[in-house]
Amino acid sequence: MVSINEKTDLESDEDIPFSSSAATSKVEALDFEMIHLRSRADLAKSWVSRHMWIRVPRSIYIVLFKAKINMLLPFGPLAILLHYITGKHGWVFFFSLVGIVPLAERLGYATEQLAFYTGPTAIGWLAVLTVWVSVLSGYLVDAIQGASDSFNMPVAFISVILLPIVGNAAEHASAIMFAMKDKLDITLGVAIGSSTQISMFVIPFCVVVGWIMGQPMDLNFQLFETATLFITVLVVAFMLQEGTSNYFKGLMLILCYLIVAASFFVHVDPSDAILEFHMGAFGVAIALLVLTIILENQIVCGKQSIYRLKKCDIYQGRWVYDPNSYPLYDSSLCHFLDHAFDCQKNGRADELYLKYRWQPYSCNLPTFDGEDFLERFRDKRIMFVGDSLSLNQWQSLTCMIHATSPQSGYTIKRIGGTSTFTSKSHNVSLMLARNAFLVHIDQQRYGRVLKLDSIDLKDGKSWKEYDVLIFNTWHWWLHARRKQPWDFIQDGKTLHRDMNRLVAYEKALKTWARWVDKNVDTKKTKVFFQSISPSHWNASHWGYPEGRNCTAEREPLVVAYPRSKDPAEVIVEKVLGDMSKQVLLLNVTGLSQLRKDGHPSIYGNGAHLGMDCSHWCLPGVPDTWNQLLYTELIRN
Incomplete structure (x- = not known):
């Protein structure tokens, strides 16, 4: 996850030479001393040259070294080295998986910077990181079968459980960040938007590209995979019906995910291909239908929540002891307080x-x-x-x-x-x-x-x-x-x-x-x-002995x-x-x-x-x- 300070570091150093009075004084003094020796164009060229020498190393430091997760970056080159030494070995898969994690996080960071800057630094890093992720992903895919044999893991478990965790690391981080800021609608938008993009665009696009390249592909999913997809979509749909969230719902969804992961780890697909095809196609259609209903629900979720809020009498209720959320601020830090x-x-x-x-x-x-x-x-x-x-x-x-x-x-x-x-x-x-x-x-x-x-x-x-x-x-x-x-x-x-x-x-x-x-x-x-x-002022008004007032009162009625x-x-x-x-x-x-x-x-x-x-x-x-x-x- 990206810190607030880090967000502005990637391109803000363009103004470093003029960011302080000391730096400004140095530039003005230099201009005064050299006014008879060099033209303004020479000064500008010299400043740009010095600025580039500052900017490039600083940018490299921010993207490749500043974040602690970047300690995992060497695993990527090690995976490629292992590939040529050992072939499609399980450790190539493991090292590639670990190496992609920081790249995905840095890719999310570079993408986030585009919301603030459109300069060459952010765009350049976005291109570099995308290329590096695609290269490493190629070695990762080639090593899946070797990993399955080496670690005795089903290919379905690797592709359905392990790969999405790593591949969607940036999206997961963004969703968690928005959830911590109580932006549930944006959190769901990130998660559901990614699923929709994959199911409605990426998979059909791969089929078309495979056909162009002469590599036949189809959408013949296995029965177990289809049933799991249908059930998970249905569970999420029921969880979202109220438009509210709490820790218990989150815990239930996590437990459901662990059950799905365990199921893929132990499941062995049957061999009845015809049944698989028909049931798989039917299941995919049903799952996509339910997913569409969820998306429609989420589009109007905000309006529905406001509608419920409008119908609610917010002035009828009770006082609840909530030491985890209150007080809303520290009086010692509020300098406006009388x-x-x-x-x-x-x-x-x-x-x-x-x-x-x-x-x-x-x-x-x-x-x-x-x-x-x-x-x-x-x-x-x-x-x-x-x-x-x-x-x-x-x-x-x-x-x-x-x-x-x-x-x-x-x-x-x-x-x-x-x-x-x-x-x-x-x-x-x-x-x-x-x-x-x-x-x-x-x-x-x-x-x-x-x-x-x-x-x-x-x-x-x-x-x-x-x-x-x-x-x-x-x-x-x-x-x-x-x-x-x-x-x-x-x-x-x-x-x-x-x-x-x-x-x-x-x-x-x-x-x-x-x-x-x-x-x-x-x-x-x-x-x-x-x-x-x-x-x-008078305790008898709330049923206490007359003569008392608000002094020494510690709890509400x-x-x-x-x-x-x-x-x-x-x-x-x-x-x-x-x-x-x-x-x-x-x-x-x-x-x-x-x-x-x-x-x-x-x-x-x-x-x-x-x-x-x-x-x-x-x-x-x-x-x-x-x-x-x-x-x-x-x-x-």
Whole structure:
């Protein structure tokens, strides 16, 4: 398998003379000293000559020596030497087999480089390695019978089991690499694509070439081989019906392969040629038919998976302890994290709260992939608008992206209440705009006025420029007296010192909803509203003795939250339901209510000052909010 560093080595050295300031200075100094002695053309010719002397040895080193598997390369020449010394001996087969392994891996590497470069180096090595593999394959084929006699192995076992393992080494490595990145569709595409190419193109092509060369060939497969092909295709077809994968399916397929290998090792074909021909032809036809069905299934597999995901209620489920997959990132490596959310750094010693995964009842959430997220939103802008809970979620998302795609360059800018996280490699911007009420707070001569029927013009103009909007408001509506950031509430033309907060909240949400209906084209801009983030100040709300809060809570609730729906939730659902434009509700309230263990409590300030049962530790619950956001973006 090719390392990330190795991927860029093959041709990147073309820029070596100018890759550092020191090298640049040397070239400039040389140009200055020789300006009266040599022309620019002479300098260019000299540089190219020196560059070639650097490039050729470096390229040879990268391809032939850098990878550890290249230690097996000498087995190829040894196989050829043994062929002329001993003839078609079994050891010629063994040495050829071992010698082809690194060549196949290097061939896959050179092919992969063509995705990045089209220069002569990659193409040249591709040609050289292909020729060398073909030469060595000739000796390998000639030695099969000798290997069968020497090692007492059936020819069928050698050709069906051993040769494909080596010959497809590069494809196997690629498939494993994609599987490790949770790209099951690409993994299956590599495997099934290879089988299809061989069965539908390579074999018929060999028959045609054999006919041209006067070497008769046919497709008369033995009965056992045909039956095995049919059964294996059928097994794989059943395994793929759900469109999901797990370790048990993989283990079952490996065991099936071992059974097939053992069967070919001990099987002896009967001599009834007529029966073999008819059964073989019938079996091949059936196997190809099933293979076609599998291919058709795989073509629509992605669509079917998304269809199932759309039908799934991802907000109904339970918290599952998953220490192998969680947390999704290390807080000490996320430099964007606010001090108040970094509970581990602030002294929280327990780690159970870090390792719970949200599991919907009827489906699995897609694994968050920062690289995929950035690719989906290349050249796009995403904005979180809301209070400190939006800050919680925004910082969670930046840490998740950084953890799964650390190689991308990032910048963070903070101007007033606005923070912007930008991925340079994909030109994706994640912005946080602090706006706790969504509606306008106007500074008048007599005080600060919260206008329930007005959106700030500057805010509204900014919102219209984004591709994805995630709104949130509630917690600040509960603040009173010195904590409230306004002095009066204006409802229409009426000015109030205060009013029922739920009534005010509903009026403000309706103002926001009218603005979205009027100003946002939801075909171009996705709009989300995050539901109420619950707090855990009173343990009696979840069936514990009154007087306790979230302090010392270590585990989530495993049963349904006993308290009824918050009135603010009802208001949110009603307002969104009355809108003419589609706004997706990130309904995180219910699943977050179960996480009484997820708050900073006394670990939000680093000095055990104050109590916080409203915000969330990071890593923690907001990571799940972002997984749900990622899922909604995929299925919508």
